Amino acid sequence: MARAARERSEQERGNGVADKGESTMSTQPAHGDATIAVSDELAARDDMIVCSDVDKWFGDFQALSGITATIKEQEIVVVLGPSGSGKSTWIRCINRLEAHQSGQIIVDGIELTNDLRNIEKIRSEVGMVFQQFNLFPHLTVMDNITLAPIWVRRKSRPEAEELAESLLERVGIPEQAQKFPGQLSGGQQQRVAIARALAMEPRVMLFDEPTSALDPEMIKEVLDVMEELARSGMTMMVVTHEMGFAREVADRIIFMEDGEIVEVGTPHHFFTEPAEERTKLFLSQVL
Amino acid sequence: MTDPLPPAAPTALAAEPVGPTVSPPDRPSLPPGRWIRENLFPNARNSILTIFAILVALFAYRGLLNFTFSEERSWIAVRTNLRLMFTQAYPEHQYVRVWVAVGLVLVLAGLSAGIWARWGGVTLKRLMGWLMSGGGLVAVGVLIREPSVLTDAAGESVRDDAGELVRESFAAAMADRWVWWAVALVLFGIGLALWLRFEDLARRTIEIPVAWLVFGLPGLLVASTWVIRYGHYAFADGEFIAEPGELVAMSTRVPWTVMWLLLIGCYGIGRVARNRAIASAQAAAETSDDAEAAGDGVAGEGAPELPRGALAKTRTVVNLAWVLSPFFLYWVVMRDPEIDYAHVFSTMLPMGLAFGVAGSAVLWWLTRSDAGEVGRLAAIGLLLLAAFHWVAAFFGWYSMLQVARIAFLLLAVAGLLAPNFAGVAAQRRRLVGAWLFVVLLVFYGATVINAPSTIETPTDMFIGGFSVTLLVSVLTIMLSFPIGVLLALARTSRQPIFRVLSTVYIEVIRGVPLITLLLFFSGVLPLFLPDGMEIAELAAAILGYTLFSAAYLAENVRGGLQSIRRGQYEAADAVGLTTTQRTGFIILPQSLRVSIPPLVGQVIATFKETSLLAIIGLFDFLRMANSVIPNQSQFLGVRREGLLFISVVYWVVSFAMSKYSQRLEQRVGLGQR
Numbered sequence: 040m041a042r043a044a045r046e047r048s049e050q051e052r053g054n055g056v057a058d059k060g061e062s063t064m065s066t067q068p069a070h071g072d073a074t075i076a077v078s079d080e081l082a083a084r085d086d087m088i089v090c091s092d093v094d095k096w097f098g099d100f101q102a103l104s105g106i107t108a109t110i111k112e113q114e115i116v117v118v119l120g121p122s123g124s125g126k127s128t129w130i131r132c133i134n135r136l137e138a139h140q141s142g143q144i145i146v147d148g149i150e151l152t153n154d155l156r157n158i159e160k161i162r163s164e165v166g167m168v169f170q171q172f173n174l175f176p177h178l179t180v181m182d183n184i185t186l187a188p189i190w191v192r193r194k195s196r197p198e199a200e201e202l203a204e205s206l207l208e209r210v211g212i213p214e215q216a217q218k219f220p221g222q223l224s225g226g227q228q229q230r231v232a233i234a235r236a237l238a239m240e241p242r243v244m245l246f247d248e249p250t251s252a253l254d255p256e257m258i259k260e261v262l263d264v265m266e267e268l269a270r271s272g273m274t275m276m277v278v279t280h281e282m283g284f285a286r287e288v289a290d291r292i293i294f295m296e297d298g299e300i301v302e303v304g305t306p307h308h309f310f311t312e313p314a315e316e317r318t319k320l321f322l323s324q325v326l
Numbered sequence: 327m328t329d330p331l332p333p334a335a336p337t338a339l340a341a342e343p344v345g346p347t348v349s350p351p352d353r354p355s356l357p358p359g360r361w362i363r364e365n366l367f368p369n370a371r372n373s374i375l376t377i378f379a380i381l382v383a384l385f386a387y388r389g390l391l392n393f394t395f396s397e398e399r400s401w402i403a404v405r406t407n408l409r410l411m412f413t414q415a416y417p418e419h420q421y422v423r424v425w426v427a428v429g430l431v432l433v434l435a436g437l438s439a440g441i442w443a444r445w446g447g448v449t450l451k452r453l454m455g456w457l458m459s460g461g462g463l464v465a466v467g468v469l470i471r472e473p474s475v476l477t478d479a480a481g482e483s484v485r486d487d488a489g490e491l492v493r494e495s496f497a498a499a500m501a502d503r504w505v506w507w508a509v510a511l512v513l514f515g516i517g518l519a520l521w522l523r524f525e526d527l528a529r530r531t532i533e534i535p536v537a538w539l540v541f542g543l544p545g546l547l548v549a550s551t552w553v554i555r556y557g558h559y560a561f562a563d564g565e566f567i568a569e570p571g572e573l574v575a576m577s578t579r580v581p582w583t584v585m586w587l588l589l590i591g592c593y594g595i596g597r598v599a600r601n602r603a604i605a606s607a608q609a610a611a612e613t614s615d616d617a618e619a620a621g622d623g624v625a626g627e628g629a630p631e632l633p634r635g636a637l638a639k640t641r642t643v644v645n646l647a648w649v650l651s652p653f654f655l656y657w658v659v660m661r662d663p664e665i666d667y668a669h670v671f672s673t674m675l676p677m678g679l680a681f682g683v684a685g686s687a688v689l690w691w692l693t694r695s696d697a698g699e700v701g702r703l704a705a706i707g708l709l710l711l712a713a714f715h716w717v718a719a720f721f722g723w724y725s726m727l728q729v730a731r732i733a734f735l736l737l738a739v740a741g742l743l744a745p746n747f748a749g750v751a752a753q754r755r756r757l758v759g760a761w762l763f764v765v766l767l768v769f770y771g772a773t774v775i776n777a778p779s780t781i782e783t784p785t786d787m788f789i790g791g792f793s794v795t796l797l798v799s800v801l802t803i804m805l806s807f808p809i810g811v812l813l814a815l816a817r818t819s820r821q822p823i824f825r826v827l828s829t830v831y832i833e834v835i836r837g838v839p840l841i842t843l844l845l846f847f848s849g850v851l852p853l854f855l856p857d858g859m860e861i862a863e864l865a866a867a868i869l870g871y872t873l874f875s876a877a878y879l880a881e882n883v884r885g886g887l888q889s890i891r892r893g894q895y896e897a898a899d900a901v902g903l904t905t906t907q908r909t910g911f912i913i914l915p916q917s918l919r920v921s922i923p924p925l926v927g928q929v930i931a932t933f934k935e936t937s938l939l940a941i942i943g944l945f946d947f948l949r950m951a952n953s954v955i956p957n958q959s960q961f962l963g964v965r966r967e968g969l970l971f972i973s974v975v976y977w978v979v980s981f982a983m984s985k986y987s988q989r990l991e992q993r994v995g996l997g998q999r
Contacts (some may be wrong), residue, residue: 136900162901162902175894175916177915177919190907191901236900
């Protein structure tokens with residue numbers, strides 16, 4: 040069944056890509072509203088993540104102000120912005136690693152509130168990959184991956200291990216299953232972290248600067264895995280500084296600065312004809 | 327972890343280095359003369375310091391030797407009272423129980439060591455170093471010890487006109503000590519012979535398995551009791567026996583020999599099991615495709631690593647046996663020889679069965695997938711019921727056996743845990759199985775431990791000395807460890823009430839001297855207890871030690887908890903673990919590893935602090951040496967010998983623990999996460 044869904048999704052994606060070139064994109068995205076710059080095909084899909092008017096303060100410092108955006112099913116959204124712009128804070132609010140103070144975040148139809156059961160439900164639907172990998176150093180790669188499926192999804196151990204093996208195969212390191220994270224390279228560790236998140240069979244994957252802590256030669260192996268994941272129809276939200284990845288893989292790019300969404304658009308629009316001055320300045324610095 | 331490790335990073339958890347594929351350039355060791363010159367006398371200042379330090383060491387060594395071998399010492403007091411110091415007045419005809427207890431511990435130790443120990447080896451060079459320096463130390467000791475005092479025919483020391491002791495001449499003293507010269511020569515000779523036999527490279531690379539030393543040295547000691555006439559000294563039936571030149575009594579030789587054989591035998595059994603597990607893992611790896619993956623675990627020479635997951639059941643059983651053994655052995659040593667079987671069959675057995683069956687039914691119902699809120703409410707109802715029984719007992723409203731109250735409480739706890747096991751049949755069976763096991767344990771314990779001991783002994787405390795020291799320290803450590811972990815978790819908890827309670831507890835306990843707590847628990851606590859409830863002095867002391875030790879352990883564990891990076895919490899949250907699962911699977915295992923050194927330090931401290939038992943009137947190891955032996959009519963005032971002896975025993979145990987903790991740190995890869 041899963042495979043059928045994936046094939047279907049790939050077809051859809053194919054259509055989506057075909058659409059992208061010629062569809063009438065909104066060339067004048069309204070300030071701060073990310074829902075507008077969506078192709079017709081994307082707009083027809085179900086909402087996966089809906090943020091409306093999300094605010095967040097750290098003490099007196101406002102980290103997020105009035106974030107409003109909708110991410111559709113199977114959409115790949117890349118969040119760009121200078122450091123300190125609130126990208127990571129936003130993505131961490133989506134699975135409640137940080138609590139937002141006002142506004143609404145709805146993930147897969149469940150609203151994030153202080154209710155512990157909602158938080159647990161959302162966390163088991165949303166996979167997260169961290170900048171620092173955050174693998175459990177005292178467990179083997181296999182145990183890292185199977186822990187949550189066994190204890191949260193209540194899978195049997197053989198079932199979970201089978202799943203873990205297939206995931207390790209998918210991220211390209213099946214032979215490392217019995218090693219400890221400290222014995223792996225950074226790129227391998229990050230791929231294990233991706234496999235660990237995927238083992239929960241999430242509906243959404245969040246990536247918080249997944250390649251920033253990696254040596255240059257290891258970045259590609261992680262990006263390749265993420266690209267493969269994107270092609271398979273996963274809904275993804277990626278905070279990154281990898282402009283190449285953003286250009287190639289993203290359906291939409293959201294540009295943030297000072298805790299606000301500045302501009303939203305397709306990669307083509309974003310990299311060739313950005314509307315906002317701040318976006319232009321940012322691009323001139325990074326490209 | 328900011329720097330990603332290169333692919334060939336040193337393996338984090340390989341305790342012993344596996345033979346490197348490319349060896350570093352060989353650096354031969356320095357010849358002894360050059361080593362001494364470069365390390366001890368490199369320049370004028372260091373030479374002076376070296377000479378000064380050597381003089382200080384020699385002076386201390388001489389003092390110790392003069393004290394130990396002085397004609398004023400009567401070591402016969404220690405020899406005669408060995409049994410007293412270790413078990414006090416435990417009746418001789420029941421002594422087999424003590425041996426059974428020791429034997430069980432050695433069986434477990436042998437099995438564990440056989441299956442899991444990877445002690446590695448000691449290089450020939452180190453061994454030769456030990457032998458030669460041992461021989462040298464003995465020789466130096468013979469030389470610097472002052473000559474013995476002359477004795478007349480009656481065995482009295484000879485004094486000159488001025489009343490000074492008359493000592494033999496130096497040459498005579500050296501000649502008198504020929505046995506020690508022989509020992510020195512043999513030790514040094516073996517070392518030297520080995521040195522000359524092997525090349526430098528061989529000396530550094532050939533390794534003697536540590537297991538040989540660990541089992542061989544006690545083996546030699548045990549064997550020597552069959553050959554060497556240490557003399558036979560004892561109190562038997564109230565009479566003082568002193569037979570110098572005799573072999574050690576059969577009742578000592580035979581059991582120790584059996585103990586040693588048990589240890590060796592179980593080690594052998596464990597090794598066989600280990601080798602089989604390794605062989606089968608290798609065979610499985612060869613047949614399956616991922617031979618490389620399994621091969622990682624067993625690569626390298628020397629001690630191959632036990633494959634992960636192998637002998638998992640055995641490990642569970644042995645670990646469980648270790649945890650339960652103190653309580654079981656307590657019963658073995660202390661139990662009433664005659665159990666009241668009428669009570670067992672009329673009350674304990676039916677009650678245990680009822681709790682087992684009814685409790686299982688309740689738990690099975692509570693773990694239905696649709697139990698939901700009703701289930702939680704039912705579990706809370708059970709808890710209230712259990713709590714009510716305790717309140718009723720306090721006010722004496724109705725009578726109920728204590729064991730039933732405990733069982734009710736445990737059932738309530740199991741009921742609260744039930745939602746974690748809901749749904750899947752295998753999980754439900756596991757909970758019910760655990761419940762049955764707990765019921766068995768509780769009712770077994772209540773039956774056998776509750777019965778008062780009827781062993782007849784001369785004093786009312788029929789066991790004392792080192793056994794009490796050991797009993798109190800083991801029970802204290804086992805009881806205070808979980809309490810300490812809970813306190814640490816409470817202190818770092820987000821719930822203010824837990825945090826405040828735990829902080830207040832820890833700060834109060836840490837601000838009170840241990841001896842105050844002990845006196846309070848042994849003297850004052852009984853006054854607070856409800857009517858009809860008594861607490862044995864020993865139990866009161868253990869309670870005091872436990873509460874004290876728990877506060878310190880909590881602080882050690884808290885240190886470990888604080889060393890865990892925030893990312894670990896976030897990662898555990900992100901994959902959807904609950905707070906309990908996060909703590910149990912991710913946070914605690916890592917923080918306990920970090921806390922191993924301070925935890926072991928606390929364990930050693932607890933072990934030594936049991937000597938305060940003497941002050942509250944219990945007959946522990948220290949009190950035997952400090953007041954019991956000096957009061958015996960044969961050894962009036964002989965105190966220093968006993969004190970030196972118990973210091974050595976305390977030191978041996980503490981040193982062993984500290985060495986073990988170092989190995990443990992290495993094994994869990996501390997500092998190389």
